[in-house]
Amino acid sequence: MTASAGSAETPAPAGTPVPYVGIAWNSAGYEVAVQDGDGRPVRPPAAFAPGRADDMIAYLSGLGPGLVTVVESTNGILDGRLMAAGLTVHRADPLLLPDRPLFGSVGATALAEAGRRARDSLTRLVRTRGTQTGREDELASWISSSEDALARLTRAGGALGHGSRSSREVALTFDDGPLPPYTGQVLDVLERYGLPATFFCVGMNARAHPEELARMRAQGHEVANHTWSHPFLPELTRPQLHEQLQRTQEAVAEASGGPAPTLFRPPYGARTPEVLGWLAETGSRVVLWDVAPDDWTMPGATTIARRILDAVRPGSVVLLHDGGGDRSQTVAALPLVIESLLADGYRFVTVSGLTPEPAPAGSRSAGRAA
CATH class of the missing domain: 3.30.420 (Nucleotidyltransferase; domain 5)
Structure with a gap:
């Protein structure tokens, strides 16, 4: 200090x-x-x-x-x-x-x-509601106002909420890291099973813990952009939003020793039609999700696993967290989820490895989270 x-x-x-x-x-x-x-x-x-x-x-x-x-x-x-x-x-x-x-x-x-x-x-702020405490209705309104714009962006290949429903595959994604020791523990579990995942990294954390990103790359995981400081995007100006993305791209590329990420996930899933237009200008592909067990609220490892297994469908993108707080329950839930889905015939892929949905019909499955 x-x-x-x-x-x-x-x-x-x-x-x-x-x-x-x-x-x-x-x-x-x-x-x-x-x-x-x-x-x-x-x-x-x-x-x-x-x-x-x-x-x-x-x-x-x-x-x-x-x-x-x-x-x-x-x-x-x-x-x-x-x-x-x-x-x-x-x-x-x-x-x-x-x-x-x-x-x-x-x-x-x-x-x-x-x-x-x-x-x-x-x-x-309330621990089980996070930084969005008191703004849940506003976030829901932002998301609702963006359905048509998101559907257009998805049809153009600039956004993704899930993969093909005809392909029995699933993408595990982790937000808000890297954060020791939890990111390393998640990587340990994935390495044990030989599975890939996608990590949406916060730029400030990437700058602080480059060794974790280097390990992600070495293990074959996909590394993506989750802004520098996890802001509410609709409150930013266009230059501020672009600066958040650009700085994070540079930090992730430098820390991981790989190319700048092309996938981007908005914090909380927050978007407006204007924000989606700004994101399209950056050339990044917006990645949302269709399964969110709210692991960041720490409901218990068994509950996290049950919520995932109850909601997963072919092509699902599962939203989990390796940063932002104590993620020991997420780590404990992973083997339960992985073994159950493998036994059910699922194949694990990165977000970029998902088989694309032939005809996107909208975006109602994509939600918001911490």
């Missing part, structure tokens, strides 16, 4: 309660700002490299009880880990904040200030 220069303001006296914390992200990693109830900085802003999130959580936990921790909606991969550590996490939405830069969130001090000035307007 490194600390940046402090504010010119006088720090609060020792012993002053520390209720307001802003957590920002930028190209270098994370920044934390801490204010007291009067808006005075209690400590100089602290900076943490992308791979030092555990150090940042320990730093926050050491500030004492009663913190109001504030993130914004472009920072979608930390909340589960923060809440698992016992921290209370709030989301500040754009109307409460200054404009974002081209690449990065609103600054940490502005986020802490939003907590102090507009605490009642923040959304307190």
